[in-house]
Amino acid sequence: MKPIKVGLLGLGTVGTGVVRIVEGHQTDLQSQVGSPIVIEKVLVQNISKVRAVSINPAKLTEDAWEVIHNPEIDVIVEVMGGIETTKRYILEALARGKHVVTANKDLMALHGPEILAAAHENGCDVLYEASVAGGIPIIRTLIEGFSSDRITKIMGIVNGTTNYILTKMSKEGAAYGDVLKEAQELGYAEADPTSDVEGLDAARKMTILATLGFRANVALEDVDVKGISAITREDILYAKRLGYEVKLLGIAERQDDYISVSVQPTMVKLSHPIAAVNGVYNAVYVYGEAVGETMFYGPGAGELPTATSVVADLVAVVKNLKLGVNGKQELIAYKEKKLKTDEQIASKYFMLLHVADRAGVLARITQAFAEHEVSLESVLQQPNPSNPEAEIIIITHDANKAAAKRVLKSLEAMDVVKTIKSVYRVEG
Ligand code: NAP
Numbered sequence: 001m002k003p004i005k006v007g008l009l010g011l012g013t014v015g016t017g018v019v020r021i022v023e024g025h026q027t028d029l030q031s032q033v034g035s036p037i038v039i040e041k042v043l044v045q046n047i048s049k050v051r052a053v054s055i056n057p058a059k060l061t062e063d064a065w066e067v068i069h070n071p072e073i074d075v076i077v078e079v080m081g082g083i084e085t086t087k088r089y090i091l092e093a094l095a096r097g098k099h100v101v102t103a104n105k106d107l108m109a110l111h112g113p114e115i116l117a118a119a120h121e122n123g124c125d126v127l128y129e130a131s132v133a134g135g136i137p138i139i140r141t142l143i144e145g146f147s148s149d150r151i152t153k154i155m156g157i158v159n160g161t162t163n164y165i166l167t168k169m170s171k172e173g174a175a176y177g178d179v180l181k182e183a184q185e186l187g188y189a190e191a192d193p194t195s196d197v198e199g200l201d202a203a204r205k206m207t208i209l210a211t212l213g214f215r216a217n218v219a220l221e222d223v224d225v226k227g228i229s230a231i232t233r234e235d236i237l238y239a240k241r242l243g244y245e246v247k248l249l250g251i252a253e254r255q256d257d258y259i260s261v262s263v264q265p266t267m268v269k270l271s272h273p274i275a276a277v278n279g280v281y282n283a284v285y286v287y288g289e290a291v292g293e294t295m296f297y298g299p300g301a302g303e304l305p306t307a308t309s310v311v312a313d314l315v316a317v318v319k320n321l322k323l324g325v326n327g328k329q330e331l332i333a334y335k336e337k338k339l340k341t342d343e344q345i346a347s348k349y350f351m352l353l354h355v356a357d358r359a360g361v362l363a364r365i366t367q368a369f370a371e372h373e374v375s376l377e378s379v380l381q382q383p384n385p386s387n388p389e390a391e392i393i394i395i396t397h398d399a400n401k402a403a404a405k406r407v408l409k410s411l412e413a414m415d416v417v418k419t420i421k422s423v424y425r426v427e428g
């Protein structure tokens, strides 16, 4: 029963959780893999920092090569974050035949194909379950659980910070800026919260999910991204009155061989299960041609939930080691990527317009939709006591994105349309 030796890169939030789980669950882990799992060496930035978990100081180092070049170490667990330096460390570890487990969505979204190809060449595993939706085992589910099906849609709340903000705005009427500050204080947001609120963090996660779900290498540039910073309390109020919640959704869709991926604030009908996902929780809804609707729900971040996924990957690597099958998996992205054009992307839209309150205005507006062949599901006009203009709320039937853009251009050009206050995709 030779111990399996692990080199840990990073001892922050997730690294601390990894140490706690490896030590706290050692007996169970050993029973599953047949060997003790030992954290042999730990890379940190500042060796003098007080640590949240007790660790033999002799194991800590500020020299990455002491971990990566250590011949005793079988598996590198990367939970330090960052992109370029981290990529160099991982490629070097793979070149030396070490398996890698990482929680790094930034790295996998940007350099996943190169890293997975290097792993394949070197007969090594690279597993990255914690990189998307922290504690939800969605990556293994897409690779293995859905291997017999053909996925047509993946829809996810994959950023806890923005879901926390939107939930507080919806349930408590809180203002965007105040809740963002709260989310930062609670440690949900990234060091720079711009990547959370502007949708980049979710876009990186959707890049990974779409690649796995559609078996084609989706790149970050393929994702159409819009964040939540422009959402107002008024939008949320209207959504609620009409029976919707506003959620930042990652949406990846496939029709025949053509795919689209986006991250955008979306009005989700209250009857859809994803509308009920609140706070920092994440959820991923997956539609398979054969299975139909499925949904996976859980904590998207945090020390122990994220570390659970990291250590599960570690267990998988060690099981593969015992079976001698590391690096033997076929590359998942075997299909050619074909992106949909705007003419091929269909959805319902919500539009809130402030318009002149006089005869014939509604007719001119609905005419613009008719001209561009966008059919309307509902139109609601009402006066606003604090606004001399009338408000028109329109929900369309499924319309292609190009036609919706043409309608908006026509509306912008009309003198009777004072402001296009908001435009949202509608789901459910
Ligand atoms: P963190 O708390 O900031 O910890 C980072 C750790 O890495 C620290 O121990 C730091 O050392 C060390 N480190 C950073 N850069 C280094 C460098 N250049 N050289 C040596 N050591 C370095 O980060 P985290 O929240 O644990 O996140 C780690 C990774 O997990 C990231 O990729 C993140 O996106 C991913 N992730 C995090 C969560 C979450 O809930 N936090 C969820 C899912 C995925 P010092 O301690 O000495 O500063």
Ligand code: HSE
Binding pocket: 134, 158, 159, 160, 161, 162, 188, 189, 190, 196, 201, 300, 301
């Ligand atoms: N900032 C991220 C979030 C952390 O809010 O979901 C987990 O990736």
